[in-house]
Amino acid sequence: MRTPLPSPVTPPAPAALADALAAVADGTAPDAATAEVLLHARGDDLDGLLDAAGRVRDAGLAARGRAGVVTYSRKVFVPVTHLCRDRCHYCVFVDTPGGLARRGIAPYMEADEVVALAAQGAELGCREALFTLGDRPEDRWPAARDWLDARGYASTVEYLHHLGTRVLAETGLLPHMNPGVMTWGELQRLRPVSPSMGMMLETTSRDLWAVRGNVHFGSPDKDPAVRLRVLEDAGRSRVPFSTGLLLGIGETYADRVQTVLAIRDVHARFGHVQETIVQNFRAKPRTAMQGAPDLGTQEYVAAVAVTRLLLGPDAVVQAPPNLTDAGELALLLRAGVDDWGGVSPLTPDHVNPERPWPHLDDLARLTAASGFTLRQRLTVHAPYVRDRERWLDPALHPHVAAHADATGLADEQAPVRGVPWRPVVLSATADGTGPDGTGPDGTGPDGTGPDGTGPDGTGPDGTGPDGTGPDGTATGGTAVLVDDVRRALARAEDDPAGLTDAQYATLLGADGADLDALTVLADAVRADVVGAELTYVVNRNLDATLWRGVGDERPDALGPAEVAALVEEAWSLGATEICAQGAVPASAGPEGYLDLARAVKAARPGVHLHAFRPAEVDDGARRTGMTRAAYAAALRDAGVDTVPGTGARILDDALRAVLSDGQEVSVADWLDLVATAHRAGLRSTSTLVYGHLEGPAHVVRHLRLLAALQDETGGFTELIPMPFVPGDAPPHVARLTRGGPTPRETRAVHAVARLALHGRVDHVQAAWPKLGVDGALAVLAGGADDLGGVLLDGTLRPDAGPEQGLQLTEADVARVAATLGRRVRRRSTTYGTPTTTTAPVAARVAAPGAAR
Secondary structure: OOOOOOOOOOOOOHHHHHHHHHHHHOOOOOOHHHHHHHOOOOHHHHHHHHHHHHHHHHHHHHHOOOOOEEEEEEEEEEEEEOOOOOOOOOOOOOOOHHHHHHOOOOOOOOHHHHHHHHHHHHHOOOOEEEEEEOOOHHHOOHHHHHHHHHOOOOOHHHHHHHHHHHHHHHOOOEEEEEOOOOOHHHHHHHHHHOOEEEOOOEOOOOHHHHOOOOOOOOOHHHOHHHHHHHHHHHHHOOOOEEEEEEEOOOOOHHHHHHHHHHHHHHHHHHOOEEEEEEEEOOOOOOOOOOOOOOOOHHHHHHHHHHHHHHHOOOOOEEOOHHHOOHHHHHHHHHOOOOEEEEEOOOOOOOOOOOOOOOOHHHHHHHHHHOOOEEEEOOOOOHHHHHOHHHHOOHHHHHHHHOOEOOOOOEOOOOOOOOOOOOOOOOOOOOOOOOOOOOOOOOOOOOOOOOOOOOOOOOOOOOOOOOOEOOOOOEOOOOOOOHHHHHHHHHHHHHOOOOOOHHHHHHHHOOOHHHHHHHHHHHHHHHHHHHOOEEEEEEEEEEEHHHEOOOOOOOOOOEOHHHHHHHHHHHHHOOOOEEEEEOOOOHHHOOOHHHHHHHHHHHHOOOOEEEEOOHHHHHHHHHHHOOOHHHHHHHHHHHOOOEEOOOOOOOOOHHHHHHHOOOOOOOHHHHHHHHHHHHHOOOEEEEEEEEOOOOOHHHHHHHHHHHHHHHHHHOOEEEEEEEEOOHHHOOHHHHOOOOOOOOHHHHHHHHHHHHHHOOOOOOOEEOOHHHHHHHHHHHHHOOOOOEEEEEEOOOOOOHHHOOOOOOEEEHHHHHHHHHHHOOEEEEOOOOOOOOOOOOOOOOOEEEOOOOOO
16 A cells, blocks of 8 residues: 555745745745745745755854864664564565564674674774664564563663663774664663664654554554654753654645754754754655655755754754765755765665665765865764763763864774773762762863863853852852861761751862762761662652543543543552642632542542642632632542642742743742641642752752741651753743753752751652653762652553653662662652552553652
8 A cells, every 4th residue: 555645735826935035035034834835946946945045054054163064974874673563654674573584684683793793884984883773673573572581681772772882892883872762761771872862753744643544554653742752851861862854755845844843842942953854755665655756856955945944053954865866965965954964884774775875985075066074973963072961971971082073073083992881870989980970080081070161160050260150159060169068078977957058058069079978978868867778659640731621622631530540540550649730720610629639539549649739739729719728628638648849949039930930939838838738737748949040059048948847847758859951941941041950960969958958858859750860870879769759651541641751660760779789669658658559560660750
């Protein structure tokens, strides 16, 4: 069955196209409607479009200090497995186990084969090993599952992690992993061995996935919503990521524009899209689309140019040089391309085997003919190499540094050879390096400190040479007087909670060996309080905004029956807690929050309901006309057991006003609402968000206010420090901040929180969905003791949980505990023994509710 192509496209009126071309010629960025018109440019109109796109590209190259330079990556293409659970109608890369057997090919390449292939590439000057494979083959093919089981691998991703360590250590090549759709936890698993990763978005057209006969029908991993979630999770995980669109597979012109805009939007939130690939469809024999026409050259080049105009000068726009005839590559350069992607002198393009790579000398000559110089880059692009403290796992720093020149591009004179790989997770290792990869003096191989600051004291957190921040005090990235740190540590050994505000602020600036000493002390305090346990709770999140109101016709809304089914499923999978957050719609009436609570408890009375943040408690009280005290009692009577202490952000009204656009309750209101809940018998978590606008004085005051409230009510169960994630904030707010904390700052905040709240709050949680697994390990080794909620997506409406897809397995939880040398204990919401459920915890669990 051949995939139907889009219905004939009606060209715009000549005047409309002329207006659109005039607008972009003047440097105006096109909106969606204008971009769709520009896709129709042909002939002389196309020349005008290419000129405009080329000017935008040239401006970006000049701003980046590489005017006239087009890049590529010399790579080895490693086809780890040709098995896949998807059924795309244009693919010849994928095969069946039977088909592979007839060709004498095993389900997966053996590790020794992968290393041998990478070593051949290293001899030819390659610096990238591109791992390409199908999505989750073990979920469809028993042969794949059997192969992995026989070698002791729980999944394809776990095998990829092993391959990454070997290729790094034995060949020196830098892996670029392309395993398709990944969960948040899988991104974390691969991040320490893969400096960049990728997955083509291809298209945002849901019809191509949902309608029988279209290219992606029957392919679970090609759901655009799923793929967009992967792009977001990669951003949250600080993974330099390659993505792009595939043209000519049945999408409309509007689809093409929306796909580019989706990539632009996610990059605006997280800054992690290192390249956008614009790939043209080429028909393949023995596929459902073998009779479909290839995308025309002018249509393709127009799409490249429009992509450049939509993404702007700062983006990297890539076109595969083997999918366009050599004589037409100049058109792609005119259209705004500034990168050719990976080109191999050794292995074919296994996805497009009929299209050989151009010889690198020929590619350099053709690039030069258009007035550009061809330069080799690494698999991870230069800006992320230069800002490696933020973007690269510490374990990869020496591997990437071995290949990079001062600009972050490839040092073509540097030898390609293996470098021993080791994970960097704990506070101090035998050779004196810390969790950020720095040595005993706090500096890394590039001469900068672990917070990314250089010799002049300036760094990515916005501090200047004098080390002052927005409030005039030293911020998280600032050097402090070593003697002051050591005096504060000496006092903390005797009385962790007895330091002055100034001493806690000093400790927040600790660095190098002093930071290690701080985290060792905090970990000792943790051990005295809670022993050698790593705790977690099994829960499921419900998005309260989906509660169905009167006249609510939203197809995704939840009524009592849907809530009951979700609760029952969670209970059967081993969950003991339901966590509900978000404002219920106004159409739910005055008792909307109470009705949702009753629905949860009616389904399973024994489940613990952890629900409604202070702002939502305030909202419910206003809706019903009750006092806060009366409403808190009503929530308790409706079935709420505890409340999340989120929305605290930083307890400073001036900073809260900026961070929330004035939408959050005041500090006084937040404290009053939490105290009122505590007095009604509803215990709560407490939170702290750091890494935005605050200085150490703000953090210390926040902790003091929490301590005072705990002295008054005793209602806090734990503290959850959470790093600020720019992508979670509106772009105009994120731009005002320093863009999130450094690893150094994260360690210091958790350690100081353990000391300052000693004797008041026994538990400090590692918010690993925001920290990453390695970040969580670092803080768990420096004062934190709990992994938080372990979220179950289930199969009934996993989208009803606001943190859908942030998943880990129980084996991962056990691995964290084993790394720390602690025993695992499953706990209740309030740190007791959990209620016994009817079934064991599901084999796959999901991310702790970082904002519980």
